Amino acid sequence: MDALALEATGGKKAANGAAAAAPVPAPVPVKRKPAKKAKKAVVFFEVEILDAKTKDKLCFLDKVEPNATIGEIKSMFHKSHPQWYPARQSIRLDPKGKSLKDEDVLQHLPVGTTATLYFRDLGAQISWVTVFLTEYTGPLVIYLMFYFRVPFIYAPKYDFTTSKHWVVHLACMCLSFHYVKRLLETLFVHRFSHGTMPLRNIFKNCTYYWGFAAWMAYYINHPLYTPPVYGEQQIRMALILFLFCQIGNFSIHIALRNLRPPGSKTRKIPYPTKNPFTWVFLLVSCPNYTYELGSWLGFTLMTQCLPVAFFTLVGFIQMTVWAKGKHRSYLKEFRDYPPLRSPILPFIL
Amino acid sequence: VSASSTSSSKTGSRAKLNIYCKIDRKCARWLVIAVGLVRAYIARGSYHGLYYSIEKPLKFFQTGALLEILHCAVGIVPSSVVLTGFQVMSRVFLTWAVTHSVREVQSEDSVLLFVTAWTVTEIIRYSFYTFSLLNHLPFLIKWARYTFFFVLYPMGVTGELLTIYASLPFIQKTGLYSVTLPNKYNFSFDYYTFLILVMLSYIPIFPQLYFHMIRQRKKVLGHIEDYSKVE
Numbered sequence: 001m002d003a004l005a006l007e008a009t010g011g012k013k014a015a016n017g018a019a020a021a022a023p024v025p026a027p028v029p030v031k032r033k034p035a036k037k038a039k040k041a042v043v044f045f046e047v048e049i050l051d052a053k054t055k056d057k058l059c060f061l062d063k064v065e066p067n068a069t070i071g072e073i074k075s076m077f078h079k080s081h082p083q084w085y086p087a088r089q090s091i092r093l094d095p096k097g098k099s100l101k102d103e104d105v106l107q108h109l110p111v112g113t114t115a116t117l118y119f120r121d122l123g124a125q126i127s128w129v130t131v132f133l134t135e136y137t138g139p140l141v142i143y144l145m146f147y148f149r150v151p152f153i154y155a156p157k158y159d160f161t162t163s164k165h166w167v168v169h170l171a172c173m174c175l176s177f178h179y180v181k182r183l184l185e186t187l188f189v190h191r192f193s194h195g196t197m198p199l200r201n202i203f204k205n206c207t208y209y210w211g212f213a214a215w216m217a218y219y220i221n222h223p224l225y226t227p228p229v230y231g232e233q234q235i236r237m238a239l240i241l242f243l244f245c246q247i248g249n250f251s252i253h254i255a256l257r258n259l260r261p262p263g264s265k266t267r268k269i270p271y272p273t274k275n276p277f278t279w280v281f282l283l284v285s286c287p288n289y290t291y292e293l294g295s296w297l298g299f300t301l302m303t304q305c306l307p308v309a310f311f312t313l314v315g316f317i318q319m320t321v322w323a324k325g326k327h328r329s330y331l332k333e334f335r336d337y338p339p340l341r342s343p344i345l346p347f348i349l
Numbered sequence: 350v351s352a353s354s355t356s357s358s359k360t361g362s363r364a365k366l367n368i369y370c371k372i373d374r375k376c377a378r379w380l381v382i383a384v385g386l387v388r389a390y391i392a393r394g395s396y397h398g399l400y401y402s403i404e405k406p407l408k409f410f411q412t413g414a415l416l417e418i419l420h421c422a423v424g425i426v427p428s429s430v431v432l433t434g435f436q437v438m439s440r441v442f443l444t445w446a447v448t449h450s451v452r453e454v455q456s457e458d459s460v461l462l463f464v465t466a467w468t469v470t471e472i473i474r475y476s477f478y479t480f481s482l483l484n485h486l487p488f489l490i491k492w493a494r495y496t497f498f499f500v501l502y503p504m505g506v507t508g509e510l511l512t513i514y515a516s517l518p519f520i521q522k523t524g525l526y527s528v529t530l531p532n533k534y535n536f537s538f539d540y541y542t543f544l545i546l547v548m549l550s551y552i553p554i555f556p557q558l559y560f561h562m563i564r565q566r567k568k569v570l571g572h573i574e575d576y577s578k579v580e
Contacts, residue, residue, distance in 0.1 A: 224531040306536035 042066070045106055045113050049077055052095040052118040064106060071102035077119070087196040090120040103265075125196035132186040135205045139213030140179040146217035147172045158223045165227045167235050171220050171303050174242055178295065181246065189253050191260045193267075212311045220303050228304040235302055242298030249291035251277035256288070269334050282338075283346035285327040289319040290344055320344050371416075372482070376475035378410050383468045404455075407464065411437075411444045432558065440467065443509055447544075450525060451516040459515060463508030466501045473497060495566040502562070506555055513544055520544065 049059040074086035090099040095118045151159045228234040272279045280287040296312040323344035418434045477494045480486040526540040
């Protein structure tokens, strides 16, 4: 709408209003009380979306509200290209730049009123929750199959027999507890920043979890399994370590959940709470990984099984990579981040 | 690319000189193996048992090639870390874990087959790297590197697979490198099954490497053909 025309009509109305209310010496505020609905001048944006690689014009959106978010633009783009649902769209200002966030508002971006955005297809996506549930249910089922000595795993004479070592039963309980805990946390505790991840991740992750679960379960539940060298003492220490770290890990998950109000994606520095298990936040950025390492060390000690040691080692390497990344992004985002903290192991790593 | 006076490129060119010397030596060593092979063949009149004449240098140089993975990682040698790493690992594996470990296969013809393939490939490859670093690459070397592989790759792979296959009965009989239950680490490993899996892995991996080289060939030699068309 023409700004000048708006001024003109508004001016007339103001003059009329002032004349009618002349005897009242009230200070007239700058805000005009319109007799008829006058719209505030809205400058609509135009958005063109180009393919980041080929620079082809994929979509042109006109009359976009200036306070539209990237998320809303993604929905609009999805309408014209139904095969690219919002979760698999990466929208950026520069073809080689970082992805814009769904919450970013169009008028706050460094663009003119005709914005050029670049699109990259992230590929088929799958929700984090689905991936977690699948990758954690597998080991539970697989381990139990080995524990109950389902046919075709061991020699036929052992089918459906049970181990004579009580540590094997204990190990089964611990492992089942561990994965049930993870499933429940996925459903009720975790608050995910991202809704989805690439589809191929589910195959990669499930191969890892299910593969290792089968490898470990095979040896622990084997008829020729050898119990730990130091017997009951070793098993007891291992169990205490395992349980301690399970509680610790859970405490950290709860503490992290409480940092973030439901449905939000805010990021805050985690601090120790009243729960003593969270006091490790004083020394470590990602104590959930620290406790996870401890749990698996406990399980390794309990079963005295080399494949479990390998799994612990591989998991530790991966978690260290994640912890270092998380620590780095904390340092980048928060100027006042506590300097005493290490990523995963106090003072060491 | 002439060396500028900035300090970073000085260290870059110093490192390059270092690598150049190393590659030059490697090239020479593979020539040593090649010469050794030829001499032994002439001396014996047959190619049986030629493995023994080049056994020590082969082991030494192939293991030294592990350094190469580092060079790729640092970026001085223009090859992918993953592919080079893979190739070096598979060669080291074949040299030590199969040929050295199972005496009975050392007199097999298949050993000679892959040793020859490796030797020729490496001489060409190291010459290629040397000349590239000197920025004076004769077209012949470039052409050879991206053409000879058509024959050398399958030749090497055949030799490797036949050697592994030949070693299987001995490994099964002696239980080499295998661990059985029960033991206090609750772990087992069957080298025989492992080798069968290694052989099977050639099926998906070899075509990938082969087609990668073909694609590289098109990229590197492709525009040479275009030049000749223009003229």
